[in-house]
Amino acid sequence: MPRTKPGKQRRSELLDAAESLVLRNGVDSFTVDDVTVGAGVAKGTFYLHFANKNELITALRERYVERFVARQREAARTAEDGVARVEQWMLAGIDEHLADIRLHDLLFHTMTRPETPTRNPSVDALHDLLREIGADLVDPEATAVVLYHAMHGIADHIVHFPQDRDRMLAEAARLCRALVVVPAPHLTK
Amino acid sequence: MPRTKPGKQRRSELLDAAESLVLRNGVDSFTVDDVTVGAGVAKGTFYLHFANKNELITALRERYVERFVARQREAARTAEDGVARVEQWMLAGIDEHLADIRLHDLLFHTMTRPETPTRNPSVDALHDLLREIGADLVDPEATAVVLYHAMHGIADHIVHFPQDRDRMLAEAARLCRALVVVPAPHLTK
Amino acid sequence: MPRTKPGKQRRSELLDAAESLVLRNGVDSFTVDDVTVGAGVAKGTFYLHFANKNELITALRERYVERFVARQREAARTAEDGVARVEQWMLAGIDEHLADIRLHDLLFHTMTRPETPTRNPSVDALHDLLREIGADLVDPEATAVVLYHAMHGIADHIVHFPQDRDRMLAEAARLCRALVVVPAPHLTK
Amino acid sequence: MPRTKPGKQRRSELLDAAESLVLRNGVDSFTVDDVTVGAGVAKGTFYLHFANKNELITALRERYVERFVARQREAARTAEDGVARVEQWMLAGIDEHLADIRLHDLLFHTMTRPETPTRNPSVDALHDLLREIGADLVDPEATAVVLYHAMHGIADHIVHFPQDRDRMLAEAARLCRALVVVPAPHLTK
DNA sequence: AATGAATGAGGGTTCATTCAT
DNA sequence: CATGAATGAACCCTCATTCAT
Numbered sequence: 001m002p003r004t005k006p007g008k009q010r011r012s013e014l015l016d017a018a019e020s021l022v023l024r025n026g027v028d029s030f031t032v033d034d035v036t037v038g039a040g041v042a043k044g045t046f047y048l049h050f051a052n053k054n055e056l057i058t059a060l061r062e063r064y065v066e067r068f069v070a071r072q073r074e075a076a077r078t079a080e081d082g083v084a085r086v087e088q089w090m091l092a093g094i095d096e097h098l099a100d101i102r103l104h105d106l107l108f109h110t111m112t113r114p115e116t117p118t119r120n121p122s123v124d125a126l127h128d129l130l131r132e133i134g135a136d137l138v139d140p141e142a143t144a145v146v147l148y149h150a151m152h153g154i155a156d157h158i159v160h161f162p163q164d165r166d167r168m169l170a171e172a173a174r175l176c177r178a179l180v181v182v183p184a185p186h187l188t189k
Numbered sequence: 190m191p192r193t194k195p196g197k198q199r200r201s202e203l204l205d206a207a208e209s210l211v212l213r214n215g216v217d218s219f220t221v222d223d224v225t226v227g228a229g230v231a232k233g234t235f236y237l238h239f240a241n242k243n244e245l246i247t248a249l250r251e252r253y254v255e256r257f258v259a260r261q262r263e264a265a266r267t268a269e270d271g272v273a274r275v276e277q278w279m280l281a282g283i284d285e286h287l288a289d290i291r292l293h294d295l296l297f298h299t300m301t302r303p304e305t306p307t308r309n310p311s312v313d314a315l316h317d318l319l320r321e322i323g324a325d326l327v328d329p330e331a332t333a334v335v336l337y338h339a340m341h342g343i344a345d346h347i348v349h350f351p352q353d354r355d356r357m358l359a360e361a362a363r364l365c366r367a368l369v370v371v372p373a374p375h376l377t378k
Numbered sequence: 379m380p381r382t383k384p385g386k387q388r389r390s391e392l393l394d395a396a397e398s399l400v401l402r403n404g405v406d407s408f409t410v411d412d413v414t415v416g417a418g419v420a421k422g423t424f425y426l427h428f429a430n431k432n433e434l435i436t437a438l439r440e441r442y443v444e445r446f447v448a449r450q451r452e453a454a455r456t457a458e459d460g461v462a463r464v465e466q467w468m469l470a471g472i473d474e475h476l477a478d479i480r481l482h483d484l485l486f487h488t489m490t491r492p493e494t495p496t497r498n499p500s501v502d503a504l505h506d507l508l509r510e511i512g513a514d515l516v517d518p519e520a521t522a523v524v525l526y527h528a529m530h531g532i533a534d535h536i537v538h539f540p541q542d543r544d545r546m547l548a549e550a551a552r553l554c555r556a557l558v559v560v561p562a563p564h565l566t567k
Numbered sequence: 568m569p570r571t572k573p574g575k576q577r578r579s580e581l582l583d584a585a586e587s588l589v590l591r592n593g594v595d596s597f598t599v600d601d602v603t604v605g606a607g608v609a610k611g612t613f614y615l616h617f618a619n620k621n622e623l624i625t626a627l628r629e630r631y632v633e634r635f636v637a638r639q640r641e642a643a644r645t646a647e648d649g650v651a652r653v654e655q656w657m658l659a660g661i662d663e664h665l666a667d668i669r670l671h672d673l674l675f676h677t678m679t680r681p682e683t684p685t686r687n688p689s690v691d692a693l694h695d696l697l698r699e700i701g702a703d704l705v706d707p708e709a710t711a712v713v714l715y716h717a718m719h720g721i722a723d724h725i726v727h728f729p730q731d732r733d734r735m736l737a738e739a740a741r742l743c744r745a746l747v748v749v750p751a752p753h754l755t756k
Numbered sequence: 757a758a759t760g761a762a763t764g765a766g767g768g769t770t771c772a773t774t775c776a777t
Numbered sequence: 778c779a780t781g782a783a784t785g786a787a788c789c790c791t792c793a794t795t796c797a798t
Contacts, residue, residue, distance in 0.1 A: 003761075004760085005761090010761085010762095026217075029217075031787080031789080033787095033788080033789090042763045042764055043764065043765095043789095043790085044762070044764065045763075047789095048760095048761065052790075105298050106298075109298030117349040138363075139359065141353075142353070142356045142357050142360035145343065145357065145360070146339045146343065146360055146361070146364055149338050149339055149341065149343070149345070150338055150339050152338065153334060153338020154334065154335065154338065156338070157338075160306040164331070167328050167330070167331045168331050168334065171328055171331035171332060171334070171335055172335075174327075175368065179363075179364065179367050179368075193778050194778090196778090199778090220770085220771060221772060221773085230779075230780085231779060231780040232772095232773090232781060232782095233774085233781065234778080234780075236774080237779075241773075242772065242773090381775085381776080381782075381783060381784090382776075382777085382781085382783070385782085388782090405595075406595035406596075409767060410767075410768060410769085411767075419783075420783065420784045421769090421784085421785065421786095422769090422770080422784055422785065423782080423783055424769095426781095426782065430768075430769075431768065431769095487672050487673075487676030495727040516737075517734050517737065517738055520731070520734050521738060523720060523721065523738070524717045524720065524721065524738055524742055527716050527721065527723070528716055528720070530716065530720065531712060531716020531720070532713065532716065535712050535716075538684040539684060542709070545706050546712065548705075548709070549706055549712070552705075552746075557741075557742065557745050557746075598792060599793060599794085600792075600793090608759085609758060609760055610759080610760060610793095610794090611758065612757080612758055613794095614794070614795080615757065615758075619793075620792095620793065758798100759797100760797105761796095761798105762795085762796085762797105765791105765792100767791080767792105768788105768789090768790090769788085769789085769790105770787085771786100771787095771788105772787105773783105773784080774782105774783085774784075775780105775782095775784100776781105776782095776783105777779100777780080777781100
């Protein structure tokens with residue numbers, strides 16, 4: 001029976017094992033051994049794919065961002081027009097990514113701040129969306145920041161208190177309508 | 190010269206040393222030795238004040254929450270009435286606690302979720318405030334959650350991009366006015 | 379029962395244990411664990427006295443040189459005058475340091491050449507001796523080099539072939555007489 | 568293009584790669600991987616030619632001795648008669664083998680003493696030479712030992728202090744004349 | 757003959773915790 | 778109260794060796 005697998009797959013399996021460990025105990029409390037046991041390989045195999053434990057964590061972060069942005073784009077595509085589209089984006093965002101948001105926090109809030117601040121791709125995407133729908137906002141970027149963090153906080157709250165889910169989603173919708181003003185087409189004529 | 194100090198002070202100095210280490214490198218990358226060196230005591234002294242390293246971190250979290258809530262209350266007292274009061278609360282909150290928010294994230298986002306979800310005292314305080322000013326809200330708790338996380342996110346954004354400060358504060362004010370509806374006193378008669 | 383010992387002693391015991399391991403298997407094939415077991419302490423104790431394994435080896439070399447030079451001086455003191463003194467120095471040197479020469483090779487011949495070549499203290503001491511006895515030599519330093527290495531080689535040979543001991547010592551004496559010319563005092567009048 | 572080569576050549580290339588690694592860092596700090604990379608083959612190929620890493624080192628030593636003795640013989644052939652011949656042998660030896668002596672030390676001084684002491688082929692060759700030229704020595708073998716180690720030491724010294732080269736060669740010549748007595752042919756008649 | 761992914765025992769180092777002073 | 782030498786479990790990483798292709 002062949003033990004070897006394509007490099008990409010092995011690497012991916014190691015990342016999967018690591019990710020599930022991070023979700024269980026955080027970024028700093030798993031061992032390389034845990035990862036290799038989880039992936040069903042020997043310890044040495046780990047080092048065929050990652051130079052060291054730190055590079056694994058970096059790779060985990062990179063994979064997270066790639067995945068997240070991809071899903072955001074997907075959600076945006078199915079949404080409708082105007083404020084409703086932002087609303088949809090937010091509701092879908094909360095709904096879809098509840099699990100990932102937990103992973104997000106575990107992966108990114110432990111980071112020591114990078115010396116050069118990096119943009120938040122989700123905020124940027126939302127900013128784009130606000131412009132696309134022609135929202136009449138004094139500072140669309142600032143609004144995007146607020147909406148993003150509100151979404152994040154709501155998802156976080158729901159993780160802690162699942163029973164509040166419906167109320168929180170309603171508030172999310174109200175927030176969108178309250179904050180995002182789109183001039184009615186017939187009025188602007 | 191006597192080396193002994195009152196227990197409370199020693200404990201506090203140890204917490205101070207630990208806190209500054211957390212701010213520098215996160216919760217997981219300091220050693221008990223770092224703490225005692227920072228506090229200028231011998232290693233063994235640590236264990237006269239904390240049962241183990243974990244209790245130190247817990248104590249750090251407790252101290253943080255106590256401090257934070259105290260400051261929030263102080264800020265609320267100086268504020269005016271109605272929506273303006275919430276606005277003030279938010280602006281003051283962002284302004285005052287920028288530094289602490291970093292500590293907050295470092296201390297709390299690495300936690301493994303407690304099995305019994307704990308309430309967020311800041312959200313509760315805001316909830317109280319909303320009721321005090323007689324805001325006419327369908328779900329004041331949900332609004333408190335949104336406002337709290339928006340505040341948190343705005344502060345976080347400012348930490349990364351200080352140049353956005355004024356714009357973000359303006360958006361924070363707009364958020365309060367958009368979300369919190371207080372019936373004019375003369376209309377409710 | 380107290381486990382603690384003065385730092386110097388512990389360090390010395392660790393060096394002793396390491397030295398005996400080097401004599402058994404060479405510089406590169408002992409483990410830190412071997413050393414601590416040999417010294418009767420826990421593994422961690424090693425790192426209270428040496429920053430890492432490499433520093434131990436360096437310390438071993440330093441200790442060797444200190445000891446060796448001290449013994450050389452002692453041997454020189456007991457010797458007589460003129461060529462006989464060099465002869466004595468050589469014979470005593472071979473005799474006394476047979477064991478150490480093995481340690482010497484094990485410690486120093488594995489070194490990667492230091493970028494700044496270091497003088498050989500033994501050669502220097504012999505050079506001094508040649509000058510003291512007023513030897514009439516074209517190049518006393520070169521003679522010191524030759525004599526030192528001959529001595530070293532002879533000791534090395536005896537370690538391999540103990541049965542050749544007497545013959546080799548005789549040759550050593552002959553070498554001294556052949557190489558070191560001291561003008562007879564009455565001829566220089 | 569076929570990747571296969573005759574066994575002898577592959578083996579030789581692996582030895583070459585290993586030798587250059589030894590010269591750079593000593594016998595104990597290269598890996599099998601270093602060797603195969605150096606030889607431009609895959610890791611597994613190593614084990615087609617050597618049972619294990621130790622056998623490689625042994626092979627390196629054997630190859631060294633073979634080469635060295637061959638060169639010694641060559642040098643002896645070009646030399647003249649009598650003491651001059653020994654002198655020539657020594658000078659040529661120092662001159663030619665400066666580089667190899669470094670390899671020699673790296674290869675042989677790290678060895679754990681073999682239980683059955685092995686003869687030094689160079690000393691034996693010199694012993695033969697002394698007999699050939701009819702030197703009148705009490706103990707030609709002992710003289711060979713002394714001369715060999717003096718030569719070795721002189722070469723070693725020159726490696727460290729190249730500026731001493733000429734002086735050391737002069738001393739080498741003086742050593743030969745002082746130690747090796749060859750009866751004048753016409754006196755023995 | 758050649759490959760290189762996979763293995764896993766082993767070694768260096770860290771660090772939370774203990775305890776005799 | 779305070780000390781700090783000592784402990785030893787645990788972890789990251791290396792590398793000689795194997796084996797299915």
